[in-house]
Amino acid sequence: QTVVTQEPSFSVSPGGTVTLTCGLSSGSVSTNYYPSWYQQTPGQAPRTLMYRTNTRSSGVPDRFSGSILGNKAALTITGAQADDESDYYCVLYMGSGIWVFGGGTKLTVL
């Protein structure tokens, strides 16, 4: 059973930089897993932020960036703003039509 791991919570100061990560319980995340990232605020549908590791979705500001850091996918927010306070989910494509979501990271901006 593949588990995609994310930090349960993270805190960043306004204007600060934070990096959220997305790993595998066994093995390394690479671009071959086509990591994508989604932002969700309470009561709302997810919003697509990033796909194919580091491509921003339409309308996403360039203070959001994606990468592979070591053996994990990463989402970095540079110059965090109050409205970045959300839950962030990564998804990995495992092949054969199987997708696995991470457990999500609750980001607090304070």
Next chain:
Amino acid sequence: EVQLVESGGDLVQPGGSLRLSCAASGFTFSNYAMHWVRQAPGKGLEYVSAVSSNGGSTFYANSVKGRFTISRDNSKNTLYLQMGSLRAEDTAVYYCARRPGAPNYYYMDVWGKGATVTVSS
């Protein structure tokens, strides 16, 4: 405007059945694979099922395999999720989502607002 609108959510008893629909508009529905993703109360997102653009290939999470059936009617621009043998743990908001049609674009780019399914006696 590209839009996905789910419907059919309801309160259903354990062991019961329900069919969700997702009406698509603003794009050529038949060009896109489609997904269902759910979120239990206070929990994270969970992949449920996916169907190819022509309906010929379907995929399911282990948690719903054998109980749920995904399908689509491209003439009606509608995606379906037939849910059976429902359990309390199927209680969730169910989102439909679009996957871009280009090869090797494995992500969901458009999401509906969700339909709420509650399984309880």
